Amino acid sequence: MSIHISHITRLDQSGHKHILDAISLTVEEGEFVALIGPSGAGKTSLLRVIAGLDQIEKGEISFDGQHVEALPPQERNIGFVFQNYALFPHMNVADNISFGLRLLPARSRPSKKEINQKVLKLLELMHLPHIADSYPHRLSGGQKQRVALARALATQPKVLLLDEPFAALDPLVRKNIRRWLRNLHTELGLTTILVTHDQSEAIEIADRLVVMQNGKITQTGHPHLLDTKPATTFIMEFMGETLTFPCSIKHNLVVPNNPSLLPFAAAVPEGPAEAMIRPYEIALVPGEGQARISRYEHRGEHLYLEIETEKDPLSIRIPYTAQTLPSGPIGIDISSARLFRNGHYLEETSQTGNTLVYSI
Numbered sequence: 001m002s003i004h005i006s007h008i009t010r011l012d013q014s015g016h017k018h019i020l021d022a023i024s025l026t027v028e029e030g031e032f033v034a035l036i037g038p039s040g041a042g043k044t045s046l047l048r049v050i051a052g053l054d055q056i057e058k059g060e061i062s063f064d065g066q067h068v069e070a071l072p073p074q075e076r077n078i079g080f081v082f083q084n085y086a087l088f089p090h091m092n093v094a095d096n097i098s099f100g101l102r103l104l105p106a107r108s109r110p111s112k113k114e115i116n117q118k119v120l121k122l123l124e125l126m127h128l129p130h131i132a133d134s135y136p137h138r139l140s141g142g143q144k145q146r147v148a149l150a151r152a153l154a155t156q157p158k159v160l161l162l163d164e165p166f167a168a169l170d171p172l173v174r175k176n177i178r179r180w181l182r183n184l185h186t187e188l189g190l191t192t193i194l195v196t197h198d199q200s201e202a203i204e205i206a207d208r209l210v211v212m213q214n215g216k217i218t219q220t221g222h223p224h225l226l227d228t229k230p231a232t233t234f235i236m237e238f239m240g241e242t243l244t245f246p247c248s249i250k251h252n253l254v255v256p257n258n259p260s261l262l263p264f265a266a267a268v269p270e271g272p273a274e275a276m277i278r279p280y281e282i283a284l285v286p287g288e289g290q291a292r293i294s295r296y297e298h299r300g301e302h303l304y305l306e307i308e309t310e311k312d313p314l315s316i317r318i319p320y321t322a323q324t325l326p327s328g329p330i331g332i333d334i335s336s337a338r339l340f341r342n343g344h345y346l347e348e349t350s351q352t353g354n355t356l357v358y359s360i
Contacts, residue, residue: 001064001077001158001191003027008049008059019045021215023059032185032192034202037212037238043195046212047161050193051080063159074103076159079152083164085144087136087151094119094132097150104155122150125184142173149181153188160185162194166201178205199239211235233343236276243282243316245275245334254339260291260309264335268346275337279316288331296325307332 003026010020020042027033035043048054050061052073061069068076087096097119101110110118123129126146136144145165152160165181166174182205185192196202202209203223210220219231230236233244247256250270255263262285280302284293294313295306302317303325309332339346 002029003050003159003191004062005050006060008046008061009057010045010049010054011057018215020049020056023215023217025210025217025220027191027193029191030189032182032194032205032207033210034194034196034206034208035210035212036196036199036202039197041212042215043212044163047163047193047195051078051161052076077157078159078161079155079157080161081148081152081163081165083167085148087144087147089136092133092135093123093128093139093147096136096147097122097154099151100155118154122154126150141169142177145169145177149184158191160190160192162192164195164197166196181205211238228338229345229347230338231345233274233276233340236338236340241279242276243279243314245337247273247275249273249339256334258309258311260289260311260332262288262331262333262335264333266339267348268339271341273346274340275334276340277334277337280318281336282316282318283333284318284326285331285333286326287329289329291330291332292328293325293330
């Protein structure tokens with residue numbers, strides 16, 4: 001099922017502050033989309049609006065072209081998994097999973113035998129066939145997560161909404177569960193929207209990322225696009241560790257203010273700019289500058305380096321190899337940097353000679 005959201009606006013209780021500010025988004029059938037951004041960005045609010053749990057002041061929501069703004073949650077054919085799982089402690093696992101089925105109107109409610117069969121099938125799908133009679137307090141975090149997913153899937157929804165579903169899990173279980181969830185999404189042909197504050201998690205599991213900030217969508221796209229061409233400095237920093245260097249651009253040459261950093265070519269508009277780069281993208285060029293390595297430490301697959309430059313000291317990491325580090329002066333190559341002006345990405349000149357500046 002496809003989801004189309006058009007100019008959704010939601011205000012806080014005061015009626016003055018925007019929680020969601022004219023949000024528009026389309027999620028295609030079978031797509032796995034991750035909503036990412038800092039706390040307070042509006043991610044969970046958008047998910048709850050799609051589910052029908054929160055009301056909107058303006059805008060439209062449609063599923064497969066059919067408007068659903070006026071429909072209650074139970075009529076939207078969605079499955080919702082909350083951050084705290086929301087399992088009923090007084091019910092065993094089988095009863096938790098079958099809860100939604102037993103609430104269906106009599107005309108569409110399966111028989112007791114059919115409900116039991118469906119519960120067993122879902123437990124098999126979740127790789128939990130042995131815990132039907134267990135109660136939530138006896139389950140591990142990963143088991144609770146899968147039971148919550150089974151309950152959300154029991155009514156055979158076409159859309160699955162997940163609100164920080166892995167937040168309470170330890171890192172190893174978290175990694176295994178999200179891979180399993182991605183496979184489940186594909187196997188069942190679901191349309192899935194995940195809310196997470198963990199960009200690495202979103203990159204691993206989602207087809208497309210939607211970055212939110214202050215109740216607005218700032219950029220959407222494949223993870224590679226958001227990393228290589230982030231629309232704003234905020235997105236660049238949110239997507240991973242970043243180093244920032246002021247520079248000036250003239251005649252298609254980027255000249256960092258720090259003379260230890262080597263100039264590099266870029267066909268972008270002239271003027272002051274910021275060059276932003278991941279620490280592991282920096283390269284060292286022996287004999288090309290006046291910087292020197294003052295300290296290094298080997299950790300796993302990387303070398304962590306402290307470098308004295310002609311201005312401020314610099315901390316970077318580079319892939320570990322058996323090669324000897326240069327002991328003499330070095331230049332610092334930041335030619336893989338993204339360039340920004342006034343907080344916005346500078347697009348390189350197109351082949352037709354027209355300069356494009358990315359705007360939002």
